[in-house]
Every structure is written in structure tokens, then in C-alpha cells.
Amino acid sequence: MDLKEKIKSIPNLPGSYQYKNKDGIVIYVGKAKDLKKRISSYFTGSHDTKTSRLVMNITDIEYIVTNSELDALLLELNLIKKYNPRYNIMLTDDKTYPYIEITNEKHPKLIVTRNIKKKSRLLFGPYPNVQAARNTVKLLNKIYPLRKCEKLPKQECLYYHMGQCLAPCIKEVKEEEYKEIKNSIKQFLKGDISQTVKKLESYMHDASEKLEFERAHEYKKTIESIKTTTNNQKINLNDMKDRDIIGYYFNEYLLSIEIFFVRNGKISARHQKLFEYYDDPVLTVENYIAQFYQKEAIPKEIFVQKDLSTEILVSYLNTKIVKPLKGDKFKLLNLAILNAEQGLKEKTEIVRRELDRTINSVEQIGEILQIPAPYRIECFDNSNLFGEDAVSSMVVFINGKPARREYRKYKVKTMDNKASDYHTMKEVLYRRYYKVLMDDLDQPGLLLVDGGLQQINAAKETLQSLNVDIPIAGLVKNEKHNTSHLLTSSLEKVELDRTSNVFHLLTRIQDEAHRFAINYHKKVRSKGLFNSQLDNIEGIGEKTKDLLLKHYKSVNIIKLATLEELKELGLNHKQAINLIDKLKQE
Template sequence: KYHDPKATYFGPYPEAGAAWQSHAFLNDLLPLRKCKVMPKKVCLYYHLGQCLGPCEFEIDPEESLKMKDQVKKILRGDIHEVVNELNEKMVNASEQARYEQAALYRDQISSLKHVAMKQNMQVSDKIEADVIHYAILNGFICIVGLFFRNGQMLQKNMSIQPLDVNIEEAIQSFLVDYYSKNQIPKQLVIPKELDAELLGEVLETKVNSYSRGRYKELLDLAHQNAQTEIENKFEHVKHQQDTLDDAMLQLSSILDDVGLRTIDLIDVSHTAGDLPVGACVVFEDGQPLKRLYRKYKLNQGNNDVASMQEMVYRRYLRALKENQELADVLIVDGGLPQVNAVREVIDALGVEMKVCGLVKDQFHNTRALINHELEEIELDKRSPLYQMLAVMQDEIHRFVISYHRQLRTKKMTKSLLDELEGIGPKRKEALLKHFGSLKKIRSASLQELQEVLGDKTGQSVYEQIKRL
């Protein structure tokens, strides 16, 4: 084949698919020329921002050179600079509430890492091994496994967990647990500081460490992956915590409460007044405290305001009796009527707690916050406070609705089984235990029902279900 001495070649790739995958991703990421034959006018790719339009416009040589350098770096597996740039764009898009754009950058980062890894992982020899390495940061350990079969990396596995024991014990425990559920490789390649002989005996396979050669390169690559993954994990956590800190400061300012830390949120749910329930979720410094979440069966039918009053009375009366620590703020999912009703109960109990409300717009999206002085404060959707309150509101909705659905499903199941004649509590329990759900009981065959209930009762139940 002809080789252009001025061109830079990458490969060889073990299969065409790997090369085309890299080609497709680079075309999505950078505004490279797509056309094989230069047209006379710009095409759709130019208008979509996926091409600079060299057919009509003169391209800045510096910009062209920069793109070429980016392509070369990516194909060599050097993605650090591009990933940092995309990460910055993703964070900025998220802060400006451009979530679709942020998701696009996130997907590009994921694809970039995958393509770069595949580029680094193509090996000409027929390697059959799992390559394991690790990295440690802030009391956590990240263990990465690169799994090669017939010279190709089939997948990457990763675990990030607290480092509660020494490093060797943590890795050995992870590997023993992982290979108890997955196929053990012909060879396991591990860092030289680990006990290869012991792991070989436990896993009953060949376990080696290498100080040079291709396996040493793959070990280094696994270590780089582990280091990158754990650094990205803590960078994301740091950014998230910084956002929550800013949000809590904004809320403290609005409520004139410098020491604000703990927030209770309440909501109610029912179906046309049937099975009314309520729930409370608790957040501290913007993070959920799920051990303090509570559910309530209520008695006020479809009266949401009365239901909130009942729930607040029961929750905080008990808290007072048991000398429990109270939240700094109670946020009600509702406007002025709900806030005023809840404040009546709070005042009657003598509880010192600020009560606020979240007001929705016509599209049922959060629009404003009613503060403790009953002032309506518009929320900027790009602000950290709005993002935090939106997460909190989603969480209370999820929690209360899932509880209501749970009770409704239980009632429906109970209603069906109560209508079946000839079976008592034990057989009903046996049916639910065997089939797992009402839907599966309804769709069970005669033979399946007879296996649980016996021939005669099974026949009777089968006929009754078909008539329902």
C-alpha cells in the first residue's frame, strides 16, 4: 500500500469497527470536513456547526493546525486537555440551566474516554488476561480492571469504595467477590506489591506481576484509569458541594438565619381522597438524611390543607414529647393557604421554626419561594438555590407518591384475593409468596395454581379469576 511520507498514521487496529468508531466520534466532536469531494457551496454540516465550510470560506491556518493537533492527541490516547475543556463547558452549561447541552458534553466526555481507551488497548498479540490496578485519594480506593480476550479489551470494570482496611485486603476482597460471580480469566495481572501467590491459590488461576513489557504498559494504563476515575469522582463531589454551599447561603440570606442547616419538606398524596398519605424528607447542608425520612397515613380525605395540618401536628408533637432536635426550616409544597395553615399548627405547638412554601407556575414547575414573612420571592432558575430546591422537591414527591402507590397496590391485591372463595389467609399468603404479584396471579395457568393450592382448590381459583 502507498504511504504518504507527510501523513501521520495510527494503528494497526485489530478490526475495522474500532477504526470507524474513532472516525465517527472525531467527526461529532470537531468541525472536520465531512465531504469526500469538495462541493461548491456549504452544506447542512456547516449550518449545524459540524464543519467550518472550507468549500466557501478560507480557514484560519492556526485553527486548522489546532484541530489537527487535537485529533493526533486523541488518537494517541492523550485526552486530558480536551476532557478538561469539555468538563468546563459542561459545568457552565449546567450552572446556566442548559441541561440538554450539559448532557451532550457529558456524553462526549464519556465517548472520548472510551475511544481513547480503545486506541490504547488495541494489542497485536493475542492477550488473554484481566489487568488490575488501583489508586487512592481522600481515604477512598478506586480499583480498575481491564479485561482482554483474544487481544481485544472487551470491557472495563471499576469500583470506588471507602478504604476501611489495608490496601491489599481491600483489593483481595474485591477480586474474590468479583470472581465469585464472574468468569475467572486464564491469567490475572496485578501490581507487584500484591501477593500474587496467595491470590493464585484463592482464585485457582495464574496470577502474575510484571516490571517490563506489554503487560507492564497495560498495568500502567489501568493505574492511570483508576487515578483519573477517582480524581473525577471527587471533582464532581466538590463541585456539587460548592453548589450546595452557595444555595444554603442564599437561603440563609433570604430567611435571615445565619445558622441554617437542617430543612424539613412535607407533601401529601391521595387518589380522589382515597388512601391519603403524607411524608417528610430531611436535608442537612443540602444533603438528604434518609434515616430521618417519615411516612404518615392520614385521615382527611382529599383535603390537602387539613392533611398537612394533621401530619405537622403529629410529627412535631411527638418530637416535642421525645425532646428530638427540630429542623431550622419547614418547607411546604404549596402556596399561601398551605403555609398559613401549617403555621397555625406550628404556633399552637409553640415550636420555633420558620415555615416557607414553594409556589408553582401554570406548568407545575417551581416558580417562587414564600419566605417566613409571607413574601413571595421569585427564583432564578440558573441559581444554586433553585437547583437545590428543585432536587428537594423532586425527592419529597418521589417519596410520598411511592408510598401512596405502595398502599394502593397492596389494597388492590388484597381486594382481589378477598373476592376468591375457598382460600384462607395462609393460602393467600402462599399465592403472593409464590407468584410475587397480583398481575402474575391473574396470568397464572391452571397447572401453576394447582401446584400451589392443590388440584381441587387450584381449579376453583383458576375459574374464579377468569370470571373477574
């Protein structure tokens, strides 16, 4: 059934829809109050270049009908998490913001955290960056004596003698003491610094009376720093309510979002995001807000522009959403919109250059190799020292950017093959893609190997044995060990323009795979994970071990040596017998 016929059968009901490419990969997930109307809009009328690019890649449509638009939103968010689609990806790569937490323990402590989903906790923030949060915790830890250790030690530490800990490890601390300290910290973090400043001033006067002038000066500097930081900027809203102000601005290609985090009467942090959009920009903003608060704390109130439909968001977020139309609140919202507009104007060229370096280069690689654009690339590199301590690495680039959580390290298990780059590659690729098949993991659009003919043959044989069809290419280096050209699976040489974005992307991938493999190899050697089988053999010292490895290249070849051959090499009868017996046991 072609797409037009399929669209005719789609119902006029709420739900989530998924677009797939010719490989059956989900490339876009959306939601709609009316599935038929929404999906039809993609295939009627004219579209801009980026949306046309999405539509050109759609070869199949799936949809799931839901009871309500809210259920459709929930399903959409879950499917985006599951599939991480190419054309939704820009909405899912944000980092979370740091918060300060007073832990809910018998002996509480102050920590910086990004995990805001636990229950029963005291959270304050967000902070603009982790350093700002850590500096605040460091200051409060000097003033208020909460514990600093992960686990209570058996005796008091230096913090107790400095007056910065109550030492619950050696004496009982009453709950009332902790309650008083926690209340003081809460007051400070909510913007009321009077009690903390008063406490510091008493410390300062006490130090002065004891003629500890340097210490008194430190207290004075701390007081001035607190006053400067907290009085820096106030928002003229006659309340202290926690709220987020969300403004957006867009042009034909890009959408800019600006979020102000207003806490305790001041903007404590801001969030900026600029990305390509492929759907209606207003719907995209609504979707972004829903995804954003999956990872961030939801405030008591959110200000948004009047164009947004907020009914579903209110139900999903379970918070108050306001559309200010006048007064100070409207001015604050306009400030967020102005910053979103300014951010778009300033960063448009930067974003376009970044797209050329990443996603556009990925699509050009597909054209060069005559394969579908490989939005997921997996690259392998091997590392060893004279055939010993063989390891391998896999790095993953998604949409032209490193996906470090997907990286994998491998220790070569087939020790017979550890001296051979060919056998190492076969073993590692078999382990990787056997797991991909068994666990139904995402397959790459391109498998890159660091090397030429030998490595490509190893990859082809391995994938054929698993009946896996993945495009293969080799990154070949020149005599200076720099990236030279591509070698296809059919062993065709593909020259690359060394000034092109494609060449630079491939070089970044190859260098990253090499760096990851080398670092792991160094770590393995330093930790002694590959203890030589020649260690701890009676009569075999370092010189004899070096002699054996230099002559035979690997322990596995030494195992094949006869008693006479070992004697001819220079070992005495007892050494040779001990060596043969030990290696037989191994």
C-alpha cells in the first residue's frame, strides 16, 4: 500500500505517529489531536527545504490511537526516548542543570546533584553551572557544621576541629540541632541572607578581638561576596514564587528558545537552545517544553507566549501556566522573547557551520559511498604492544557527533590471535554484532574500521557469518599516520578533499577511535590486567622472559617450542622443564 492510500485509512482521532525510512528505522515521532489531518499536512502543499528533506525520507507510516491528546503526548515522549529519531534528536540532547540538596538522612549533608526525580528531598536551584553550585555548597559548609563524609568514620576528622562538623561519628547529635541548621541553610538558599550575615559578622568580631586579623578579613570578604551576589539583580514581581519564563523566536529554518529560571525574586539561571525544526514551530515548542521538564524540576508557575496551546501541558506538568498580556509579568516574558531573538540572530551562522560539520557531512558520506545517510557510525580500532596486551575500541558518532555513552572497550579473549590485527578485528566485531542481534540493538548505518584490506576482509567475513548487512569502509592512513582515503567494501579507493567537512569528520572519528583504544591499552597495562604467563615461573627472570618474547613473539608460540629448542635458545634444563610444565598448566 502506498503512502497516499495508507493516509486515507488513518482515523480522525488523537494519537502518536511514527515515520520510517526505507530501512524501517523510525526517523520522526509526532503527536496529533487529529491523526489524519496532521499526517496529511506533510504530504500536501509546499514545504521548506528541511521539511521536504524529512518527507523525502518517509517510506512508511505507523500510528497508535490514544484516548486523549494527553495520552498522545505521553506516548510520543516515550517513543522519542525509545527510538531517538533522527529528526527529533535536537530536542533530546540537553544537559541537566545542577541543584543543591540537603539530604534526607539521620545525619544530613549538602550535595550538588543533577538527579531531581527522587522523592522526599530538599532541592534548591537550578544553578547556571556546577561551579556556581559547588561554590555555594563550599561556603555553606564553612558556616554550618553538617557532615562532609560519605560514611561515618570511627573517629573525628579535621572538620570537627575546624568547627565545620558536629562529629556525629563520636557523639550524639540531637535532631533539634540539625533542624536549626537546616532552617538556616534553607533561608539562605531562598534569598534571606540576614541570619547568615549576622552569624559571619559575629565570627568576624570574635576573630578581631582575638587579634586574628587575617581570619577576620576572610570573614569580611565572605560577607561582601554574599551581599554582592544576592543583591546583583532583582525582578520587580511582588512575590517570591518560583517560576520559569519561556520565550521563543524562529525563522524559516531555526527555532530559538530562552528559559529564565526565577527563584526567590531573581533570575538564578537561564537556558538557551537553538535547533532546526521540522514541524509547526509552535507545536515544536510545546513538545520541547514537555521533554524539558522530564529532566528538570517543575516550578509552581510557568509564563509562556499567547500562541501556545497550554491545556495538555497543564495536565501533563500538573502546574500553573500563565500567558501574561500586560504589566511587569508581560515585560519579563518579552525580555525572554528578546533574548531568544538575539540568540537566534547571533548563533544562526554558528549553527549552520555546525550542521555542515556534522549532519550535512554524514549525508555527503552516504552520497560518496552510495548508501543511505549513515546517521549512526561505529568505528573500530585495535591497540597492542608487540602483539601483547591486545585491546580494541568502538566509538559511535550519531548525526556526526560523538555519542560517548555508546562507546565500548574490548579485551581480546582469544589469546591465540592476540598478535594478529586481522583476528583481533574478527573477534571484536563478532562479539559486538552478535550482541546487537541478540539484544536487538540499533545497527549502524556504516561500520568503519581503522585500516585497509586486512581489516575490511575481517569485517566482511564476520558480518557474513552473522548474516548481518551493514555497509563497511576502511579509513586508510598514509606513511605519516594521517588519514589518507576511504576504502570501500568492494576495495575501491575513494579520494577525499582534505579541506572538506567530510574529510574532517572522518578524521575526527578515526582520531577518536585511536585515542580511545590507546587510553584503554595504557590503562590495561598500568593496572596489570594482562599479567604475563611467564611471570612467577621458577628460574625465569626478566632477562629470560624478554629473550623468549623477542624470539617467539608470543606466549602461544612458546607453548609449541620443544625442550631442545628452548635449550638452544640459552635456557638450562631446569628452566626449560619448569617453563614447559607451567605453560601446560595454563
